[in-house]
Amino acid sequence: MTTVTDLIDLFEAEAARDRPTEEMPDVGIIMGSDSDLDVMAGSESGRPGAFDALTALGFEECTDYDDPPESRYTFETWVVSAHRTPELMYTYAETAADRGLDVIIAGAGGKSADLPNMTASIAYPLPVIGVPVQEKSVDSVIGMPHGAPLTAVDAGKSYNAALSAVQILARGDDELADRLRSLHDERQTDVATVSWSLHDLGTNAFSDSR
Amino acid sequence: MTTVTDLIDLFEAEAARDRPTEEMPDVGIIMGSDSDLDVMAGSESGRPGAFDALTALGFEECTDYDDPPESRYTFETWVVSAHRTPELMYTYAETAADRGLDVIIAGAGGKSADLPNMTASIAYPLPVIGVPVQEKSVDSVIGMPHGAPLTAVDAGKSYNAALSAVQILARGDDELADRLRSLHDERQTDVATVSWSLHDLGTNAFSDSR
Amino acid sequence: MTTVTDLIDLFEAEAARDRPTEEMPDVGIIMGSDSDLDVMAGSESGRPGAFDALTALGFEECTDYDDPPESRYTFETWVVSAHRTPELMYTYAETAADRGLDVIIAGAGGKSADLPNMTASIAYPLPVIGVPVQEKSVDSVIGMPHGAPLTAVDAGKSYNAALSAVQILARGDDELADRLRSLHDERQTDVATVSWSLHDLGTNAFSDSR
Amino acid sequence: MTTVTDLIDLFEAEAARDRPTEEMPDVGIIMGSDSDLDVMAGSESGRPGAFDALTALGFEECTDYDDPPESRYTFETWVVSAHRTPELMYTYAETAADRGLDVIIAGAGGKSADLPNMTASIAYPLPVIGVPVQEKSVDSVIGMPHGAPLTAVDAGKSYNAALSAVQILARGDDELADRLRSLHDERQTDVATVSWSLHDLGTNAFSDSR
Amino acid sequence: MTTVTDLIDLFEAEAARDRPTEEMPDVGIIMGSDSDLDVMAGSESGRPGAFDALTALGFEECTDYDDPPESRYTFETWVVSAHRTPELMYTYAETAADRGLDVIIAGAGGKSADLPNMTASIAYPLPVIGVPVQEKSVDSVIGMPHGAPLTAVDAGKSYNAALSAVQILARGDDELADRLRSLHDERQTDVATVSWSLHDLGTNAFSDSR
Amino acid sequence: MTTVTDLIDLFEAEAARDRPTEEMPDVGIIMGSDSDLDVMAGSESGRPGAFDALTALGFEECTDYDDPPESRYTFETWVVSAHRTPELMYTYAETAADRGLDVIIAGAGGKSADLPNMTASIAYPLPVIGVPVQEKSVDSVIGMPHGAPLTAVDAGKSYNAALSAVQILARGDDELADRLRSLHDERQTDVATVSWSLHDLGTNAFSDSR
Amino acid sequence: MTTVTDLIDLFEAEAARDRPTEEMPDVGIIMGSDSDLDVMAGSESGRPGAFDALTALGFEECTDYDDPPESRYTFETWVVSAHRTPELMYTYAETAADRGLDVIIAGAGGKSADLPNMTASIAYPLPVIGVPVQEKSVDSVIGMPHGAPLTAVDAGKSYNAALSAVQILARGDDELADRLRSLHDERQTDVATVSWSLHDLGTNAFSDSR
Amino acid sequence: MTTVTDLIDLFEAEAARDRPTEEMPDVGIIMGSDSDLDVMAGSESGRPGAFDALTALGFEECTDYDDPPESRYTFETWVVSAHRTPELMYTYAETAADRGLDVIIAGAGGKSADLPNMTASIAYPLPVIGVPVQEKSVDSVIGMPHGAPLTAVDAGKSYNAALSAVQILARGDDELADRLRSLHDERQTDVATVSWSLHDLGTNAFSDSR
Structure with missing residues (x-):
């Protein structure tokens, strides 16, 4: 059993730590529920997702901050719910830059798909790419007000979101x-x-x- | 076999009776058809509903007005159709306050989901929370005109409606x-x-x- | 000129203070932008809003915490933007109960109308009534996920939201x-x-x- | 000033009275608000409405039950709100047949356009033709459940509704x-x-x- | 094998014949394709349709003009396609009144559901009730222009259309x-x-x- | 004053006549109402229409069958209403090929925009290009069933419809x-x-x- | 394995070659993905497609430019993706007329169904008939701007598109x-x-x- | 007067030239028509656009390749139409990287808003941010298929698109x-x-x- 407080403490500790850039994940993948995993990471039976795009491009998943993968490019994956765990979401986004992330891919389903939007607002100016997990999530994800930037891909297209994230990292690389x-x-x-x-x-x- | 008149007589008799508050249900759950039950009360195979939220919060269902449950918090469940049994709906709503209800959770499906709306109009100022049973019922439930209050949850979210109902009851409790x-x-x-x-x-x- | 930090400090100071209940506002009205004011509070040329309903019911607006209105029922009004001032929103919602509020009426426009939703998530279990300021905001406001309660009125119906808020307060009053x-x-x-x-x-x- | 009770008493008195058929109106036009009048009855500057169709076909408006027009075919016009005056609506519909009406044309606006639907449910088996006053009212008007008949015309087409009403009366005439x-x-x-x-x-x- | 010309000849012959009213069908049910039959007439496994409503009310189906059913109330059923057999549709509608029909229930699917509309235009002033066979057919069926009357029921509700048709026949019966x-x-x-x-x-x- | 019968007679006479191909119009423009003219033919203040495209390509309008323009390429323009003048529409379409037309551009507004569809069904195999006059006419125009061909342009794009018509004529020219x-x-x-x-x-x- | 360059070279070589018209295909069928084949060409289990219509009308498929079918009327079928192989699409469209095609039937799915539109823009003035492979592709296919002609059929109706294509070819044949x-x-x-x-x-x- | 060929030659010449990076624009703004300028660049009377965001952040507009602005950060602005000038669009996108651009902001209106999508497909792997100029353009812009990356902002939000573009450039700056x-x-x-x-x-x- 893990509490929200455990994870908040972890993110804050990581942000405070002074790890070398190459040991920290480049891309963060978050989703509002583990039921979004088939869309956000892809599944064997369904269409490929962000996980598949990143691994196809040589990225490795970082599952232990103290024992990062050897690959030059890495990513991490978390479940963060805007409406069920707002404080966890706040801390995740607020510490993202200090934890070494260069871009966040955030997916959420339902009609109030606020996770990508709030994450973009809090993590600003770190770029966030929103993935509407369902067709009905598109409006909520894309509709940011003037002055609050977020870019989005189409419903379920986390694979493309990962390509777009790597396009950002590929500048000058x-x-x-x-x-x-x-x-x-x-x-x-x-x-x-x-x-x-x-x-x-x-x-x-x-x-x-x- | 029960007739509409039987139920109307029952509601009017209950309203006329002088029961102590603690013996009367706090929350009324009504739906336009028993085919709405999986959404309104939840089902084992599907997503949880108002019944599940209320029982998780310690409410007991009152199935016999003369033999109410021991619990401090109770609710009742009825099928009431606005379009097939308008007189039954009228009486249910008109007698609701006198029958001890503090808040009504009313669900209806289809595109003319009038049950929550008419119940709110007749039971006013008793608060009514509308549950659109289908996605296509949302517009009809939420669209009350100026001066006729009703609040609504999203399609199928009777679980959340029950939480909202208890938020109302929790004021000062x-x-x-x-x-x-x-x-x-x-x-x-x-x-x-x-x-x-x-x-x-x-x-x-x-x-x-x- | 007022900074976000000024307001955050104010809300936290109020929450820490030990004012008597009757000196604190009962209802909080918040909106994402002052361009929402005509919808959220009503305007002389347009349709009436929450301000009109509350004042018609004898509520007075609290504009100075240290000099509250004499009325038994009061409300306060603020601009809080989920996407432009996420920290301000977080603090407003987190301190709401301690600042004496019994119910919040939160309005937001656009397609990512997250203010009511995030406020409800953070202020929970305080009831929040969401007002979609535009027709296109309805989906985003109403679409809360399982377990995160919020009730909503129709687009632009802040007048009705205020009636619903008072229905909550009227229980036992x-x-x-x-x-x-x-x-x-x-x-x-x-x-x-x-x-x-x-x-x-x-x-x-x-x-x-x- | 007229109260709802005044009108209810009037409808019940008319229903109890034993007027000859030819002195009672054939068609009843009702609408949820006098702001619907331009759509329901037509206006000089806008498109023609039910009033224009009926008068073009030789119908006269009955404005005084005790002094009906000389014409062989007559109609009456009332404002009845399902959500603001539910009891008035109930009585209007319940007494309609006894007051001599052969068909009712009922118009309502907004997304919860329940007036035609409830009127049809209560006045059954008297035929009711629903007129959605706005485009967004179409779904709510047309969406009656299985077993509760109502027919509808397109948004704002009260002129056509009147033609359809007369098509009913023209059977055998x-x-x-x-x-x-x-x-x-x-x-x-x-x-x-x-x-x-x-x-x-x-x-x-x-x-x-x- | 039957040709379109065979049916056109049949309809014209029937219209020319001078049968007594009681031997001719009162209600005509037409549909654009036999794939609409489950919606238009009902099916054992699905929801009931116009056939079920009419037979429940004592109507019998007329399958042979020269040997009509004994019942006082009868109906007939045909497939007529507006877009594939326009001439057949034209003749069906043009001869409807002379063939004794009092009301037509016309159903069509797809987005260009023109059968009810064209039938109403040609059979005028005979009343026609349109049944959109699919949800996407509603707009096309209901959207008749000013001066061209047709009333409609909701998608798939041929059962209700039949009740409405009988409400028309029940006037004075x-x-x-x-x-x-x-x-x-x-x-x-x-x-x-x-x-x-x-x-x-x-x-x-x-x-x-x- | 011109009656529908006058025009029907005219079309039938033209079809029976044996004019040389070069004296008959190549393209027919029809619309459901003269209120569609700004969309179908273009207007000085609005966007250009089919008339503008055809004249820009050297087509002349034929306004008198007995005195056709000298241009090698010509077109004609008529108002034909599917729902108000079904017989006129039927005759127009049925005689189109014999009156020399090679392609018809048919526009209609409203949600039951049947004119292009019925014209295509009757004039088959003559190609018909449908122009939805309003955005809400698109579904009705494009939705032809299997086996009943019609192609459509976007709402209001009669200019493009004319270009498409000329693309058809330009084959081998x-x-x-x-x-x-x-x-x-x-x-x-x-x-x-x-x-x-x-x-x-x-x-x-x-x-x-x- | 075939590369995009192989196909581009093939199309350019064909365009440069001087084949007699009767040896070149009349109709080109292209689609954005082979997953569109059931819609674009039809399938045994589903509804018939362009392939079925063309073969029913006596067309034969050309699968080898150097060994064309004997039939007087032929067509060819290719997969061309606007977004994944833009250069291939460009070359296909640019060489279409020189490769003998008289009309192109282009189908694409998804919400950015650009293949028909870009093909029409590049192959102009060759006529292109767009087939939205999914319902959600209709808007994108039909919405061409002023001055860029394309006509479209309804979602999935490639059978009708083929009939329309043959209607074009049938002029004077x-x-x-x-x-x-x-x-x-x-x-x-x-x-x-x-x-x-x-x-x-x-x-x-x-x-x-x- | 400038021809499409003039511009194509210009882009190809620039791509071939070997300018130092700091003399070439960082951001390219393109739009399908100069009527999109108020949305894409902002206007005095309307809401601010990409031009306003970029200049607020210190970017200068490059209007002459041979005389670039002194600013460290620059952008350029062009009209490029996917459907009216496909070859120009192709060349613009194909030469973009060689002309020094790091990110493209592409806006288009209408329902077939293909400019951002085709530009992204051709300029890949250069990142392109799509701006739907109208609400009805959103679906077409966002709906890229699997494997063809593009990110989008909401309708009309070119200001936010510019912020997002600078977020990309700000990585490591x-x-x-x-x-x-x-x-x-x-x-x-x-x-x-x-x-x-x-x-x-x-x-x-x-x-x-x-």
Whole structure:
């Protein structure tokens, strides 16, 4: 059993600690509930998520602050609820920069999907990318008022949010930019291959071959 | 077989009777059809409802006016249809205060979800919390005109409606307020526990553990 | 010029102070921007708002904590922005109960209308009534997740929100209940009078008389 | 000044009275507020309404039950609010058949446009045609549950509702059927005339001629 | 195999014939496709439809013009597609009155649900009740322009459309009015019986009993 | 004064006549009401319409069948209402091919915008391009069922509908194809010129220059 | 494995080649992903698509540019993604006319369904018919700005898009026009046959017979 | 007069040139039409835009590549239409990185707001922030498919898009981060000042003072 206070203490301790940048996670993934995990991190049976994009780009998940992964690029994953654990959310966002994060990917479902928005407001000027976990969450995530920046992806597109996060990190980092390009080249070849196959086999034979 | 007249007579007799306050239900739960029961009261297989919230807070259901439960806090449950049994609805609402109710939780489905609205209009100034049973019922429930108060929760959130009803009763009642806080503390610890587990195991191991 | 810190200090000082209940406001009205004032408080040219309902029911506005109004029932009004001043919002909500408030009416516009929701989450178990300032704010205000209660009125209906707030206060307070009934009786007579006039004059003459 | 009780007494007295059918109005027009009058009855500056359709078909408005118009076909007009004057609405609908009405045209605005629905439920089996006064009222008016009949026209189309009401009365009444046909013939000739004019003048000259 | 021309010839022949009124169907049920039959006529596994309402009220289906049912009240059922068989639709509507129909219940699905609308335009002044077969058909069915009357029920509510059709026929027909009242009394007793059962057993026992 | 019968006779006479193709209009523009003219033909104060596109491409309007314009490419314009003049619509569509039309541009407003759909069904296999005159007409225009072809443009875009109509005529007609390309080149140069101007002047100076 | 460059080279080579018109496909079918194939080409278990309409009208699929089908009318099918392979899309559209295509049917899903729109912009003045693969793709497909023509069918209606494409080709081609009429006659007889069957058997027997 | 070719040549020349990074603009602002300028750049009478945010943060506009502003941070502004000038859009995006841009802010209106999406697809992996110029543009801008990253702000919020762009540039640039914080501090003090003023004056006096 872990209490909200335990986690708040942890975040504050990490923020106060003076770890070298390379030992701290670059990207933070948070979501309002563990039921959002299939959307936010991807699942074997469903569509890929932020976890899949980041690992495909060579990022490793940091699960222990005192024993970070060896990879040059890392991320962390937490459940933080704006409406059920507001104090935890406040502390997570307030300590984010001091804990080494460069960008946060925040997902929330429902019609009052406030987690990305509040996180962006509190962590400012750290960039936050909002992921509406459901279609009905899009309006709430995207609708920030004048002067309170947040950018958003479409409902359920945490995979794209991770690509966008890495686009931010890739500025001035040729290796990351190259990884982004390689991943894209593979995707393009996949499209071309299936396109040729459909054309060459014809609709009927292609359908049967699937 | 029970007729609408039987129930109307019962409500009027109860209203005329001079029962002590503590023997009368505090909260009334009504719904337009028994097909709304899974939403309004919760179900084992689905999400919890008003029944679950109230019983978690120590309320007991009053099923016999002449033999009320021992609990200090009680509620009652009825099916009342605005469009199929308008006279029954009228009498239920008109007698509500005299039957000891302090707040009514009224749920209705469909696009003409008038039960909460008409109940609020007739039972005024007794507070009524409307529960749209379906997403398409939200507009109809929330859209009361100027001067006709009703507050609403989101579609299907009868659990939250019950919490809101108890927030009303908890004004000046420290015991109820404490019960509300305890219930919330448990919920927060649940969030923190799953959050730590996700972080500590990492996305893959956590997913596998579910 | 007033800073966010000034207001945070004020709220914390008030919360720490040990004022008698009757000197503290009963109802708090907050809104995300002063551009919401016409909706939240009403305006001479537009439809009446929470301010009009409360004053019609004998409430007075508390503008100086050290010199509260003489009225038995009072309210206060503030601008608090969830996304532009998250720390101010947090402190306002966290200190609300200790500052004597019994119910908060919170209004916000836009599609990410998070002020009512976050205030309800932080001030819990104090009841919060959300007012979507625009039609497009309804979804965001009403959509609270399971376990995080908030009730809402329709877009722009801060007048009704104030009536609902007073319905909460009127529980066990016969004077307030009577005031609510009187206000309603006037409204009903207005409807009956115009109805008779339309019928009696006929459509054409009635139209000309307007 | 007229009270709700005055009108309730009037409707009940009329229902108890034994007037000959031809002295009682055939069609009842009700609306939730006199602000609906422009939509429900039509206005000089706006589009025509039920009043215009009925008078074009030879109906006269009955403004005094004791001194009905000489016309063979008559109607009456009242303001009745479901949410502000529920008892008045109940009595209006309950006495409608005994007061001689054959069909009711009921209009209401807002998102909880319950007047047509409740009137139909109470006056059943008298037919009620619902008129959503605003676009946002359509869902609430049309969405009656299984077993509770009401038919509706589009938002603001009280003119068409009146035609539909007369279509009901015209069953087995050749004179009314002929009047409906004549009115339609005029409309068709209007369309043909403007069509020819546009074709014959050409787009430019026709536009200039308007 | 039947051609469109066969049916057109049949309708025209029937219209030309001089059958006694009591041998011709009173109500016509038409739908755009036989895939609409479950909605328009009801199905054993789904919700009841117009067929069920009419037969519950003692109507019999006329399947052979030369050998009509014995019942005093009858109806007929056809598939007519506005967009696939426009000429058939035109003839059906144009001959409807001469074929003895008093009211038409027309259902169509899709977003261009034109069948009810065109039928109403052509069969005018015969009343037509439109049934949107799908939710997305509502706008198209209800949106008739000024001067072209049609009334509509909610998506899929052909059962209610049939009740409304009989309400039209019941004007001046006490037997039909009594049948409508009896059917409603049964429905009200059903509601009251389940309501009492829920209250008396309590939520848990009632749920288990279902 | 022109009657519907006059126009029906005219269309039938034209269809029966044996005019040479080059004397008959190529494109027919129809609309449900002359209030649609600003959208369907364009207006001086508003956005350009089909009339403007066609004349920019060298088409002339045919206003007298017996005295057609000299231009190689011509069009005609009529008001035809599906719901108010169904027989006129039927005849217009049924005779379209015999009257020489190659493509019809049909616009209608409201939520039951059936004119384009019915025209397409009746005039089939002549291609019909539907123009929803209002945003709320889009669904009704585009939603044709399986097997009943119609293509549509966006709300109010009759200008684009005319370009699409000419794209159809331009197949195998190099002169028309060239005219389409020239018109487009002008548009592209307009965009480039304003783009350069904005860049070169800078935002402030450019804004002031407008 | 095929790369985007392979396909681009192929399209450019084809465009440069000087094949006789009758050896080049008339209609191009493209879609954003092979997951769109069931909608764009139809499937055995689902509704028919463009492939089915074209083959029913005697078109054959061209799967090898160097060995075209013998049929007088042919089409080709490719996967082209606007957002994943923009250069491929650009080349496909830019070379379309030179590769002999007369009309393109382009389908795309999602809310940013840009493929039909960009293809129409680049291939102009070649006509493009857009097919929104999902309901949520309709707005994006239909919403072309002033001066950029594209016509669209309803969501998923690629079958109708193919009929519309052939309507374009049928201008001045009596054989194709006859094929379109024959296909329609069959459809009409299907409707008439099922209509008669429903009427003749009656609702119950017809339902049982299905 | 400037042609599309002129601009394409310019962009390609700039991309080929070897300018030092500090002489090239950091941020590119593009929009589909100069009618989007009030939204994309802000206007005196309307709400502030990207231009206002960037200049408030010390950015200067580059209007002449050969004579760049002295400021360390600069931006450029162009009109580029996806549907009217696809080749210009293609070249702008393809040359963006080589012309020194670090992030692009792309705005488009209408329902097919493809400019941000296509620009992001072509300029990848350069980050693009999409601005829906109208509410109806949101879906089209945000709805990118899996694997094609773009982040978006709410309709009309180009000011926020500029803040988000600078958040990207501020990574590892303390001066920019400080400017972002200062701008935010001013905004917070504005909120606090108006909040105190409303509270201290009271609703009536505050309203009068505005």
